Amino acid sequence: MTKHFSPTELESVGYRLLYRANEVNHCPGCGKMHWFVGRRTAECAFCGTALPLLNSMLPDLMDPA
């Protein structure tokens, strides 16, 4: 995961909340860290906030090597 965005790309991507499978994810709704992880989204076990999974939204960010 070492892709760098050009300024133009960065402007179109902006900041998104995403669930990152290999990191600790705090829920933006309640701050807890328990998730039901599906194929495309992860849902907070406490408040139901759903986040898209990083690799389902931005597959080109994942380095296949």
Ligand SMILES: [Zn+2]
């Ligand atoms: Zn929550």
